[in-house]
Amino acid sequence: MTRYVLRRLAVAVPLVLVVATISFFLVQLVPGSPAAAILGPTATQDQVDALERSLGLDAPATTQFVDWLTGAAHGDLGRSYVTGQPVSDALSQALAPTLSLAVLSTLLTLGLGLVMGMAAAVRGGRTDKAVQWVGSLGMAIPNFWLAALLVFVLAIELPLFPATGYAELATEGLGPWLSHLVLPVLALSAVNLGQIAFQARAAFADALGRDYVRTLQATGTPRRRVLFKHVLRNASVPVVTVTGLTFIFTLGGVVILELIFNLPGLGNLMLRSVQTNDFSVVQGGVLYFSLAVILVNLVVDVATASLDPRVRVR
Amino acid sequence: MTVPGTTSPSSPLLRIADLHVDYKLPGWRTTPLRAVDGVDLTLAEGETLGVVGESGSGKSTIGRALLGLAPVTSGSIELAGHDITHTKAGDRKHIASDLQVVFQDPYGSLNPSRTVGKTLAEPLEAVAGADGSTALAEIRGLLSKVRLPDDAVDRYPNAFSGGQRQRIAIARAMAVNPKLIVCDEAISALDVVTQAQVLNLLRDLQRDTGVAFLFIAHNLPVVSYFSDRVLVLYRGRVMESGPAATIHARPAHPYSQALRAAVPVPDVAAQRVLRRQRQAVVRATTAQARPAPEQGCPFAPRCPHAAEVCWTTRPADTPFEDRVVACHVFDAASGHPQAGGAPDLVAGELAPTAP
Numbered sequence: 001m002t003r004y005v006l007r008r009l010a011v012a013v014p015l016v017l018v019v020a021t022i023s024f025f026l027v028q029l030v031p032g033s034p035a036a037a038i039l040g041p042t043a044t045q046d047q048v049d050a051l052e053r054s055l056g057l058d059a060p061a062t063t064q065f066v067d068w069l070t071g072a073a074h075g076d077l078g079r080s081y082v083t084g085q086p087v088s089d090a091l092s093q094a095l096a097p098t099l100s101l102a103v104l105s106t107l108l109t110l111g112l113g114l115v116m117g118m119a120a121a122v123r124g125g126r127t128d129k130a131v132q133w134v135g136s137l138g139m140a141i142p143n144f145w146l147a148a149l150l151v152f153v154l155a156i157e158l159p160l161f162p163a164t165g166y167a168e169l170a171t172e173g174l175g176p177w178l179s180h181l182v183l184p185v186l187a188l189s190a191v192n193l194g195q196i197a198f199q200a201r202a203a204f205a206d207a208l209g210r211d212y213v214r215t216l217q218a219t220g221t222p223r224r225r226v227l228f229k230h231v232l233r234n235a236s237v238p239v240v241t242v243t244g245l246t247f248i249f250t251l252g253g254v255v256i257l258e259l260i261f262n263l264p265g266l267g268n269l270m271l272r273s274v275q276t277n278d279f280s281v282v283q284g285g286v287l288y289f290s291l292a293v294i295l296v297n298l299v300v301d302v303a304t305a306s307l308d309p310r311v312r313v314r
Numbered sequence: 315m316t317v318p319g320t321t322s323p324s325s326p327l328l329r330i331a332d333l334h335v336d337y338k339l340p341g342w343r344t345t346p347l348r349a350v351d352g353v354d355l356t357l358a359e360g361e362t363l364g365v366v367g368e369s370g371s372g373k374s375t376i377g378r379a380l381l382g383l384a385p386v387t388s389g390s391i392e393l394a395g396h397d398i399t400h401t402k403a404g405d406r407k408h409i410a411s412d413l414q415v416v417f418q419d420p421y422g423s424l425n426p427s428r429t430v431g432k433t434l435a436e437p438l439e440a441v442a443g444a445d446g447s448t449a450l451a452e453i454r455g456l457l458s459k460v461r462l463p464d465d466a467v468d469r470y471p472n473a474f475s476g477g478q479r480q481r482i483a484i485a486r487a488m489a490v491n492p493k494l495i496v497c498d499e500a501i502s503a504l505d506v507v508t509q510a511q512v513l514n515l516l517r518d519l520q521r522d523t524g525v526a527f528l529f530i531a532h533n534l535p536v537v538s539y540f541s542d543r544v545l546v547l548y549r550g551r552v553m554e555s556g557p558a559a560t561i562h563a564r565p566a567h568p569y570s571q572a573l574r575a576a577v578p579v580p581d582v583a584a585q586r587v588l589r590r591q592r593q594a595v596v597r598a599t600t601a602q603a604r605p606a607p608e609q610g611c612p613f614a615p616r617c618p619h620a621a622e623v624c625w626t627t628r629p630a631d632t633p634f635e636d637r638v639v640a641c642h643v644f645d646a647a648s649g650h651p652q653a654g655g656a657p658d659l660v661a662g663e664l665a666p667t668a669p
Binding site: 220 | 407410
């Protein structure tokens with residue numbers, strides 16, 4: 001198992017490097033100079049050139065890349081062209097709301113989806129129908145619409161939760177933090193819930209139909225033991241894989257919800273930076289997102305391997 | 315129906331009487347499919363009863379009904395004096411120490427995410443209530459009984475071949491020292507050499523522990539080689555039953571003859587004879603045959619000796635030599651034109667086909 005994790009890590013590290021390279025040069029391709037954007041439309045060409053020199057933007061792209069990569073390796077992603085704040089500070093601040101949202105939503109959908117899928121596969125009949133209805137409905141509703149509805153019902157008509165904003169977990173405590181996240185998490189989870197529930201339902205149905213389950217049943221193993229000791233583990237493998245995928249999609253989809261709920265997250269920050277040609281922040285943000293994807297994939301790989309011994313051998 | 319020529323003790327280990335099993339078909343207002351149609355059988359302790367028939371003959375369903383996996387419509391199943399006809403899978407804990415099973419597929423019947431040790435410990439913990447350390451000692455004993463190395467305990471099923479896996483499944487069935495093991499096509503998925511190894515292993519285990527086998531398979535020579543008595547099943551009914559050696563050497567029922575002729579032999583000349591015999595005996599496969607009559611003999615559509623009576627009357631179980639045959643030809647009182655000429659019908663010795 002340790003060897004497997006090390007092997008996966010050995011693959012992940014060069015991947016980070018490749019992604020960093022691509023993200024840097026991709027941003028270089030974007031038209032428009034940040035210096036021109038900072039100075040506004042009235043600036044003369046001389047002023048723009050001077051600012052570019054002072055920001056180091058006149059150097060060849062390769063030199064800029066080497067400088068940026070050396071800095072990034074030391075945790076220094078440069079400074080924002082617009083605000084002058086260190087990029088890593090800006091990103092770290094924005095990371096907390098986004099990560100809270102994505103992690104809470106994933107935990108919720110995974111837990112609920114597993115229970116729904118298991119109930120549908122084990123009980124069948126009406127339970128199965130109900131799960132399929134709820135899952136389909138969740139997938140069919142656009143999350144921005146659901147967000148607006150949730151705000152209207154649970155924040156305005158029935159003021160249970162704040163409609164917008166974010167409270168730091170560290171400074172303001174668990175209660176306010178959680179209550180600010182309830183509505184965005186609900187809006188975000190509806191789509192993923194259906195996906196995970198369907199996956200879990202199929203995985204459980206498949207595992208329940210296996211011969212070893214029939215053998216266990218025929219030889220007197222109690223039902224509960226069969227379900228939780230044998231079926232759950234095998235059915236979890238595809239569910240974990242799909243959960244990893246939905247987590248990654250959630251990170252991307254979070255942008256819209258951060259706008260609606262006015263959360264100071266990564267999505268909001270990236271959007272603002274793109275609009276103001278704040279390339280250093282965009283570059284750093286892309287790197288953060290890529291790192292998150294690689295990390296999640298690593299976690300999924302390790303989780304799958306610990307659930308299914310056959311994966312480890314491959 | 316009792317089988318003459320066998321020693322039936324006063325209370326057999328297993329007694330199945332007039333068993334009917336119907337499968338509900340999907341759809342609205344469909345007639346249920348009758349998989350087992352009035353089967354009687356008894357099995358003594360330490361005995362091996364072979365159940366043989368082609369696909370869809372209901373042989374596996376009998377095993378499944380015994381294990382609580384098939385819906386019993388009517389009839390009764392008695393194991394060691396207890397009626398277990400309608401004991402659901404959930405309440406089988408107390409039966410499980412007497413009754414275990416080995417299924418056909420050695421790849422599907424072991425949980426791929428549990429080590430062999432854990433798989434073998436499962437019945438010990440779930441049924442016998444053993445704890446970890448005593449279980450481990452027993453598991454090592456079991457592994458050596460089925461001739462697997464000690465280090466198999468920590469390995470996963472994917473590290474083993476089909477024959478080895480089937481031996482693991484046998485070890486699991488033997489773990490709780492059952493009185494009866496249902497072998498449902500337990501060797502059908504294995505190659506011929508491995509089949510012989512597994513059969514010999516089962517035989518050795520039987521000699522050492524006195525376990526009884528209900529041996530379900532489709533290959534008449536293999537079943538006869540391994541069993542004391544044989545039951546030939548067609549469309550859920552018993553066609554012929556009796557001592558394994560006689561039924562294999564001289565099958566009486568036209569269907570038993572067809573079954574034996576269906577197994578190829580290595581000798582080309584003998585195989586040619588066999589094929590001619592088979593073509594003479596059976597005219598069509600089940601799928602091509604006309605539907606079986608509701609009242610008559612289920613084999614009538616494929617039988618070369620079918621007469622009017624076969625389509626209208628269900629054949630009675632008729633004693634013939636040392637066995638029982640459900641065929642009008644063997645029943646002098648049936649009104650079949652060939653009735654009484656039965657001995658002419660019995661197939662003679664063929665080229666040796668036993669493995």
